[in-house]
Amino acid sequence: METRFNDLSANQDAIRDVLHTMGLIHDNETLLVKPLTGGVSSNILKVSVGEKYFCLKQALPKLKVAKEWHAPLERVFAEIDWMKTVSHIAPDAVPHIKGVDREALCFVMDYLPAEHFANWKSQLLQGVIDVNFAGEMGEVLGKIHQQTANNSELAKVFAYDDNFFSLRLDPYLGETSRVHPKYSVFIQAVLERTQSTKLALVHGDISPKNILRGPTGPVILDAECAWYGDPAFDLAFCLNHFLLKTIAANTCVARQQLMLCFEKLYQRYFNCIRWESIDGFENRVATLLPCLTLARVDGKSPVEYLTEGQAQNVRRISCALLERQFTTLKDITLFWRKESGL
Ligand SMILES: Nc1ncnc2c1ncn2[C@@H]1O[C@H](COP(=O)(O)OP(=O)(O)O)[C@@H](O)[C@H]1O
Numbered sequence: 001m002e003t004r005f006n007d008l009s010a011n012q013d014a015i016r017d018v019l020h021t022m023g024l025i026h027d028n029e030t031l032l033v034k035p036l037t038g039g040v041s042s043n044i045l046k047v048s049v050g051e052k053y054f055c056l057k058q059a060l061p062k063l064k065v066a067k068e069w070h071a072p073l074e075r076v077f078a079e080i081d082w083m084k085t086v087s088h089i090a091p092d093a094v095p096h097i098k099g100v101d102r103e104a105l106c107f108v109m110d111y112l113p114a115e116h117f118a119n120w121k122s123q124l125l126q127g128v129i130d131v132n133f134a135g136e137m138g139e140v141l142g143k144i145h146q147q148t149a150n151n152s153e154l155a156k157v158f159a160y161d162d163n164f165f166s167l168r169l170d171p172y173l174g175e176t177s178r179v180h181p182k183y184s185v186f187i188q189a190v191l192e193r194t195q196s197t198k199l200a201l202v203h204g205d206i207s208p209k210n211i212l213r214g215p216t217g218p219v220i221l222d223a224e225c226a227w228y229g230d231p232a233f234d235l236a237f238c239l240n241h242f243l244l245k246t247i248a249a250n251t252c253v254a255r256q257q258l259m260l261c262f263e264k265l266y267q268r269y270f271n272c273i274r275w276e277s278i279d280g281f282e283n284r285v286a287t288l289l290p291c292l293t294l295a296r297v298d299g300k301s302p303v304e305y306l307t308e309g310q311a312q313n314v315r316r317i318s319c320a321l322l323e324r325q326f327t328t329l330k331d332i333t334l335f336w337r338k339e340s341g342l
């Protein structure tokens with residue numbers, strides 16, 4: 001798609017036009033625009049109009065991460081479609097979309113105030129670790145996958161295979177296999193298997209930074225990587241963050257709690273699986289996981305909160321896991337606990 005990119009963060013009149021066309025504001029209303037932090041791929045703007053608050057999201061042409069990669073702007077449509085689909089399955093688990101502007105490559109959703117919607121990543125890093133919430137997250141994710149499984153209509157709408165390759169499979173798995181030639185055959189096989197498994201609606205970025213803790217449970221943001229594919233990717237991607245955070249956590253209690261979150265999340269998720277056998281699914285999650293832990297230190301989007309020494313520790317345990325090729329999550333957690341000194 002040929003699009004001239006109009007950066008809305010630098011253009012208040014354009015924001016006004018967008019909201020006006022959506023019927024969200026009247027003439028002459030005063031806008032107050034404030035950029036929100038935390039995103040790496042978009043303009044996220046809080047727009048206040050009198051007593052009303054909106055959140056406007058516009059895809060940016062270039063991601064703000066260390067090793068550069070480009071992403072097609074139309075990924076914003078994948079996000080809009082994912083949010084709309086999930087709003088019928090778990091209405092409280094997504095922000096409500098209030099308007100879409102296809103030309104400006106943006107959409108407007110409810111603004112979710114931080115006082116009532118805490119960012120889960122911030123809480124986990126501060127040691128606020130709620131195992132029950134992790135379980136709720138597992139259940140919501142399992143429900144979304146279960147209710148979108150084997151759906152040929154959705155498979156057509158979300159046939160974003162190229163996006164998923166350039167935003168997820170290549171920067172994480174492809175890059176890691178290039179950096180670690182010793183494991184490239186295994187990682188490439190996992191990549192190709194993931195690429196060709198088409199079972200359910202995948203979010204593609206289920207990470208605590210994209211999950212808010214709302215009054216009625218988890219709210220999932222940031223679905224730009226949505227794709228009809230392998231639900232094992234979402235679960236492995238999310239579980240990965242608990243393993244990484246055990247290495248960053250500075251108390252034994254926090255590390256134990258993070259491992260309990262890991263276990264609770266996948267157990268509640270597993271209760272939702274009806275579309276395939278749990279064993280086959282678990283095998284894919286377990287083989288993806290060490291590729292992803294290694295990817296978060298040596299892929300194109302390394303996590304920012306690990307020291308060099310901690311990153312080396314993640315690298316060492318990930319490589320040891322890749323040597324062993326465990327096929328159950330129980331084996332992985334046992335090994336991770338032992339190697340991280342728990
Ligand atoms: N609807 C919303 N209400 C309030 N804050 C939001 C909303 N959507 C996003 N944010 C904030 O902006 C951050 C970045 O949004 P996200 O959709 O994840 O963008 P990116 O694709 O750039 O990562 C989130 O972590 C959150 O803090």
Ligand SMILES: [Mg+2]
Pocket residue numbers: 038039040209210222
């Ligand atoms: Mg995000």
